[in-house]
Amino acid sequence: MTEPDPRDDSRLGLTVTHRRYVPYAHAHYGGALVDGAYTLGLFGDVATEVAIVMDGDEGLLAGYSEVSFLGPVRAGDVLEATCEVVRIGRRSRELRCTARVVARAEPERGPSAAAVLDPPLPVVEATATLVVPTP
Secondary structure, eight states, X not given: OOOOOXXXXXXXXXXXXXXXXXXXXXXXXXXXXXXXXXXXXXXXXXXXXXXXXXXXXXXXXXXXXXXXEOSOOBTTOEEEEEEEEEEEOSSEEEEEEEEEEEEEEOTTTOTTOEEEEEEEEEXXXXXXXXXXXXX
């Protein structure tokens, strides 16, 4: 009997997206910059939902094999974080994670001014490994 081809798994390509407003309380550096760990934490939340949807368990985000910080995240941003399943193992799932700024504060226009960014601004890309319990 032949093993099924893992590339034929219908769960490949499963994509989950969260959006979150970045509060000013998270500004850590000059220019209202937010540290990179903020976005990695958001990826962890999205990966948890991926595990729940795929496996009925929260799983564990075991690590990142690659992280690229492409642009700044600032307080007042609205971030969109997406994780897509790109490989499925027996207990692991490889995720392609991306974060984009979809809206940004514009304090130069006024204290509560903001604008939607079209197109969104890519700020972080990562490859993550998610581990789930043995079925």
